[in-house]
Amino acid sequence: DGTLLSSSNTILPETERTLKEASMQGIKVVLATGRPLSGVMSYNKQLGLSGAEQYDIVFNGAVIQNLAGRVLMNQEMNYRDFNAMLRLQRLSHVDVHFETTKCFWTCDRDLSVQMQINAATTN
Known part of the structure; x- marks a missing residue:
């Protein structure tokens, strides 16, 4: 949508470097998206993010999962x-x-x- 990804659905090199540097300094990089976790795992991998201590906010905020796939919070529709x-x-x-x-x-x-x-x- 133009925040993380370019119009070609890629992370620009400067953005990638900045986010990797932030992560190396101990700053949590958390992707927030309307996609499911499977739809952003390639971007997490590109940024060097993985495992149970890294997180994404997916489904437009309805689910928070760690990058190992465990659902930490979800807001289900009744x-x-x-x-x-x-x-x-x-x-x-x-x-x-x-x-x-x-x-x-x-x-x-x-x-x-x-x-x-x-x-x-x-x-």
């Missing part, structure tokens, strides 16, 4: 919240997606069909 999101989706005519640390759901029929096709071709 059924009432889920229904409210579905009502919002229907009223606004937008597609909504729901993601957990284990799976991904979508109300977008076209996207779900495409994901099933992609899954079938990669297996």
